[in-house]
Amino acid sequence: MPDPPDFSKSTCPLPLRDYPSIVMGHGGGGRLSAELVEHLFLPAFRNDALANLGDASIVASGGERLAISTDSFVVRPLIFPGGSIGELSVYGTVNDLAVSGAVPVYLSVGMILEEGLPMAILAQIVDDMAKAARVAGVQIVAGDTKVVEKGHGDGCYVNTTGIGFVPAGVNVGPGLARAGDIILINGTVGDHGMAIMSVREGLEFDTTIHSDTAALNALIADVLRAGGPSVHSMRDPTRGGVAASLNEIASSSQVGMVVDEASLPVRSEVRSACELLGMDPIHVANEGKVLIFVAPDRAEQVLEAMRRHPLGADSTMIGNAVAQHAGMVVARTTIGATRIITPQIGEQLPRIC
Secondary structure, rough: OOOOOOOOOOOOOOOHOOOOOOOHHHOOOOHHHHHHHHHHHHHOOOHHEEEEOOOOOOEEEOOOOEEEEEEEOOOOOOOOOEEEHHHHHHHHHHHHOOOOOEEEEEEEEEEEOOOOOOOOHHHHHHHHHHHHHHHHHHHEEEEEEEEEOOOOOOOEEEEEEEEOOOOOOOOOOOOOOOOOOOEEEEEOHHHHHHHHHHHHHOOOOOOOOOOOOOOHHHHHHHHHHHHHHEEEEEEEEOOHHHHHHHHHHHHHOOOEEEEHHHHHOOOHHHHHHHHHOOOOHHHHHOOOOOOEEOOOOHHHHHHHHHHHOOOHHOHHHHHHHHEEOOOEEEEEOOOOEEEEEEOOOOOOOOOOO
């Protein structure tokens, strides 16, 4: 029998000991993911750049501030309504750089291919990646390919690493939201997660649910021009949805948050799919949405700038940060009550990005 894991260097090993093996929830962007990072990875790799726990790390190099982000994509199916793993891998990493205040420039790509993957599908994935890179204005400058035996790779996995430059005067991060900040979002939530799940579950609606996969760097550049230093924090609410991102920023910034449920935009077909599957749209993944925390004196200007961009036509205010109940997110319901919004413990929607 193998020796048990060594948790001696973990800051608080107790939560991990409840799970002697990795479960799907450890990759779901909820509490289990956070515990894995906080109690295992962070103590082992701790450094100032990593401790920020943002979507990208900011490091100094030759008088410049570089943003570096890496992400792995295991979505199933590989091609889905509104996108593919190819577009998703490029846009996801570009967005992680952009919400960190950086201008994305370069990507590297690592591909794990399963023996038997049809060459036509791989060609479409690669073509989608190339098109996405052109749309986002980045170059793919390095890569690697590995092949695993049939039955060991589920077709194709993709890892992308991105590098960008943070302009002078831009300073945003998960720990910089302030009480009083207005919370903005650039459109409807839950589209990506429900696009994936509707295909998997064979759900049929009057209209097909399409993923919102998109490159947000141009929209975010408009936000930063309009808001300047009044833009304090940004996050793209992917795994775990809006709920997870709000909780992460509330915890990092030690502010409370109040969200107006009626203001959270959700497409009717997405809401119907969530009801059928017993899910809450606020927990469902997005791939083309960004949460913006901006001081109230510039919120209207930023909102106007977002609405002028094609990816922000449906932008709206969904709530604000408050000094009360620091680290906690609450929602005002449509009937006037309030409820606490917590991140999911584990995996609500596996393999959606």
